Amino acid sequence: MAIPIPESELIINGNGTIYHLNLLPEQISDTIITVGDPDRVPMVSKYFDEIEFITAKREFVTHTGYYKGKRITVISTGMGTDNIDILMNELDALVNIDFVSREPNEERINLRIIRVGTSGALQDTVPLGSHLASHTAVGLDTLMQFYPLLQSEEEQSLTLALQSALGIGFQPYMVNASESLISKIAYDMIPGNTLTCPGFYAPQGRALRAGLRSEELLNVYKDFRMNDFRFTNFEMETAGYYSMGRLLGHEVLSLNAIVANRVTKEFAKNAEEVIDGLIVKVLERV
């Protein structure tokens, strides 16, 4: 017999919902679109034929509804992999843990989770306004210092080389996207290797007034090579999604609307349009 998960670990609100997401198991679909910005949730659900359910708590806004007869949930996550830790654990708990017995269900449900986010390009071959699918993500955050994530030999050697190039005191982690979601949704998008950074400013080589510990950081990101691997873009969540997906057994794909290019130093004037185009593609294909 499994030991029930204590009340301080699987936290269920008075109304039966999971702690941060504020959701009951029956309020989500097994197909989930995630966005960073809470205001982007209605940008997705405005295309639904019918919205069945809406809730919000902190940065987690959820709409569940139907698009051309298919039940879809869209949830906002806010920014950063610390929020993805909460999102992925709580979504998994909703479908794979019995809230009454507090034990994992015998039968596992695999969710399909598609991130529709914004990102900055690290190469001049990734144009502003393009849609890029993260085939691989490398995390520069420390989330995976706390989970038993398995890494292949190739992943180990690449992340060790990156650690040495950056001179940081911990080893980054590397995880792939779901192959089946790539072929279903991202077959015509730019294939990319995404760097997930633990911040938007210095960790992405941006200096306003606080300065940078290394003026060379952006060049290290841009110029890092291992065989034919190089980084195409950066953002703040993808590696967290992919590693939690690997740990929990869910299919995950991160799609990026490229709104900045750090080589050409441009920012898209039509960012909303680029994101909207990505939303429509995902809804049609998911």
Ligand SMILES: O=P(O)(O)O[C@H]1O[C@H](CO)[C@@H](O)[C@H]1O
């Ligand atoms: O547009 P979203 O999905 O929030 O994604 C990107 O934009 C935010 C930074 O502006 C970070 O969350 C980054 O990952």
Ligand SMILES: O=c1cc[nH]c(=O)[nH]1
């Ligand atoms: O440059 C960018 C653009 C969007 N999101 C990021 O994290 N970085």
